[in-house]
Amino acid sequence: MKKIVLKHIQKEIPSLNALEKPKDISFGHYxxxxxxxxxxxxxxxxxxIADELCEKFKQSNIFDNVESLKGYINFKLSSTxxxxxxxxxxxxxxxxxxxxxxxxxxxxxxxxxxxxxxHIGHARGAVFGDTLYRVAKHLGYDIQSExxxxxAGNQIRLLGISLYLxxxxxxxxxxxxxEEYYRGDYIIDLAKKAIAEFGEDYFKDESVIEELSTWAKDxxxxxxxxxxxxxxxxxxxxxxxxxxxxxxxxxLKKLQRDSDATYTKDxxxxxxxxxFGDEKDRVIxxxxxxxxxxAGDIIYHNQKFKRGYxxxxxxxxxxxxxxxxxxxxxxxxxxYDESKLEVILSQMVSLxxxxxxxxxxxxxxNFILMSDIIQEIGSDALRxxxxxxxxxxxxxxxxxxxxxQDSSNPIYYINYAHARINQLVQKSKxxxxxxxxxxxxxxxxxxxxxxFNALLLNEVLNDAYESRQLQKIxxxxxxxxxxLHQFYNKNQIVGSEKENIYLKILLVVALSIRTGxxxxxxxxxxxx
RNA sequence: GCGCUCGUGGCUCAAUUGGAUAGAGCAACAGACUUCGGAUCUGUAGGUUAUAGGUUCGACUCCUAUCGAGCGUGCCA
Numbered sequence: 001m002k003k004i005v006l007k008h009i010q011k012e013i014p015s016l017n018a019l020e021k022p023k024d025i026s027f028g029h030y031x032x033x034x035x036x037x038x039x040x041x042x043x044x045x046x047x048x049i050a051d052e053l054c055e056k057f058k059q060s061n062i063f064d065n066v067e068s069l070k071g072y073i074n075f076k077l078s079s080t081x082x083x084x085x086x087x088x089x090x091x092x093x094x095x096x097x098x099x100x101x102x103x104x105x106x107x108x109x110x111x112x113x114x115x116x117x118x119h120i121g122h123a124r125g126a127v128f129g130d131t132l133y134r135v136a137k138h139l140g141y142d143i144q145s146e147x148x149x150x151x152a153g154n155q156i157r158l159l160g161i162s163l164y165l166x167x168x169x170x171x172x173x174x175x176x177x178x179e180e181y182y183r184g185d186y187i188i189d190l191a192k193k194a195i196a197e198f199g200e201d202y203f204k205d206e207s208v209i210e211e212l213s214t215w216a217k218d219x220x221x222x223x224x225x226x227x228x229x230x231x232x233x234x235x236x237x238x239x240x241x242x243x244x245x246x247x248x249x250x251x252l253k254k255l256q257r258d259s260d261a262t263y264t265k266d267x268x269x270x271x272x273x274x275x276f277g278d279e280k281d282r283v284i285x286x287x288x289x290x291x292x293x294x295a296g297d298i299i300y301h302n303q304k305f306k307r308g309y310x311x312x313x314x315x316x317x318x319x320x321x322x323x324x325x326x327x328x329x330x331x332x333x334x335x336y337d338e339s340k341l342e343v344i345l346s347q348m349v350s351l352x353x354x355x356x357x358x359x360x361x362x363x364x365x366n367f368i369l370m371s372d373i374i375q376e377i378g379s380d381a382l383r384x385x386x387x388x389x390x391x392x393x394x395x396x397x398x399x400x401x402x403x404x405q406d407s408s409n410p411i412y413y414i415n416y417a418h419a420r421i422n423q424l425v426q427k428s429k430x431x432x433x434x435x436x437x438x439x440x441x442x443x444x445x446x447x448x449x450x451x452f453n454a455l456l457l458n459e460v461l462n463d464a465y466e467s468r469q470l471q472k473i474x475x476x477x478x479x480x481x482x483x484l485h486q487f488y489n490k491n492q493i494v495g496s497e498k499e500n501i502y503l504k505i506l507l508v509v510a511l512s513i514r515t516g517x518x519x520x521x522x523x524x525x526x527x528x
Numbered sequence: 529g530c531g532c533u534c535g536u537g538g539c540u541c542a543a544u545u546g547g548a549u550a551g552a553g554c555a556a557c558a559g560a561c562u563u564c565g566g567a568u569c570u571g572u573a574g575g576u577u578a579u580a581g582g583u584u585c586g587a588c589u590c591c592u593a594u595c596g597a598g599c600g601u602g603c604c605a
Binding site for chain 1 (some may be wrong): 530533534540541544545547549551552565567568569585586598599600603604
């Protein structure tokens with residue numbers, strides 16, 4: 001909608017290249033401060049320039065009114081124009097608010113270690129990533145999602161030992177868990193499964209740990225996928241660190257084509273990452289020849305860039321922020337454009353319980369599972385909570401609040417608006433076809449505003465996606481729902497003279513809410 | 529110490545990326561039901577945007593300093 005309006009305006013004012021939303025909708029639907037910047041060139045007061053520019057729109061058919069106020073130019077759309085946009089939307093609901101961007105994007109997110117189930121902290125990044133993915137798809141981007149599985153390295157072995165100890169405990173032995181090992185109910189559950197599958201004798205001595213590690217890792221990955229699925233999240237592909245390590249020699253050679261990239265010191269191989277802005281250089285191969293974790297990420301990013309995307313997005317937990325510069329340095333040494341990689345940090349979620357800080361530790365086994373929360377409040381509410389906050393702010397919430405299932409949860413508010421419209425349409429006994437054919441003319445201001453807001457979804461999505469601020473979508477939906485409730489309370493719909501006009505507007509509102517919720521991974525309710 | 533991310537009503541968050549009078553939701557208070565479902569609506573109260581400077585037509589937003597918070601500062605992943 002904005003694009004069409006902008007085009008019309010640019011015919012008259014070529015230098016106007018962005019439209020804004022006025023602070024108060026009674027000013028108009030769109031606004032521009034263009035007169036302020038022109039004032040410098042023309043050496044005239046912005047107010048006079050704005051007045052002159054307004055004159056050019058006297059004959060326009062998409063505007064009812066264009067006027068200037070304190071140097072701003074405010075545009076009011078016409079009923080005819082809004083009517084034609086409504087028809088477009090209602091006659092092709094599938095494509096409502098879509099776009100045709102054509103960038104190839106690789107999105108990596110979650111990538112939690114397969115050493116345990118996902119906890120509530122992982123859920124934030126997962127929900128954010130999945131929603132970004134859905135929105136990008138809707139806008140036409142060619143986007144692929146990928147999960148990097150850290151299935152190599154020490155922590156998998158720790159998992160194996162932890163499981164071995166867990167099994168010993170189940171079998172009645174006295175067990176002490178050293179500090180660094182994993183514990184918690186899931187280890188005991190897994191131990192019972194392992195005993196059932198391998199038999200008690202299997203756990204006589206520690207020689208089985210390696211095999212056990214791999215077995216446990218596979219089970220954990222299945223569990224993680226299951227956790228994700230219960231929140232409506234699925235990945236296009238998984239990349240295995242262990243598999244990627246087969247390409248280490250090849251990758252290292254490529255890296256060393258740049259003679260500055262690495263050097264040997266104290267028997268270790270270092271990445272010269274400080275050359276590209278890292279605080280210091282990093283070890284990539286230890287004295288004993290084993291590559292470090294960073295090596296894995298170098299291989300992975302080399303593979304990513306070889307696959308030829310226009311843009312790479314990684315969503316990482318904020319505790320990994322120190323990692324960004326070294327990975328980017330490596331990408332540069334490999335000869336790629338590191339600015340194609342964007343890292344979005346998903347800030348820590350601090351938990352409170354009964355008003356007091358609640359510390360989670362996987363190793364201590366006192367963490368709150370994503371699956372538990374979903375069971376208690378449902379996937380919709382969980383997703384919504386995370387999607388109402390910016391990803392880069394420290395988020396704090398009380399677990400007890402999250403469990404509350406009442407009107408303080410805004411998802412009900414939005415769903416209620418959608419259900420309400422559906423009920424009204426049913427009560428009116430009008431056919432959908434009849435309603436859709438109604439022509440909208442001479443709309444009152446509040447009718448226009450409601451309809452205008454419903455048609456804004458595409459703009460909101462673009463804005464939310466480009467700024468990576470997905471909370472704008474939920475903000476928008478809340479606002480739209482609020483307008484609907486206000487409208488409902490003010491106007492009798494069924495049985496009124498304007499029944500058809502009202503219903504048509506409401507259908508567009510419902511479509512917008514439904515589409516928006518769907519992109520957040522939430523199915524709109526037709527009945528509460 | 530250094531680096532990153534931040535600091536907005538009592539609480540949780542917004543503010544069109546430098547634009548109009550800093551807005552919502554909770555919580556508090558006062559109202560609206562012989563209802564097209566009140567899971568709603570109307571209103572009141574609550575702010576020196578952490579502090580001090582600076583940049584300009586204009587600053588919550590940019591710059592500098594100070595204070596405060598979280599995270600990082602592993603040859604763990």
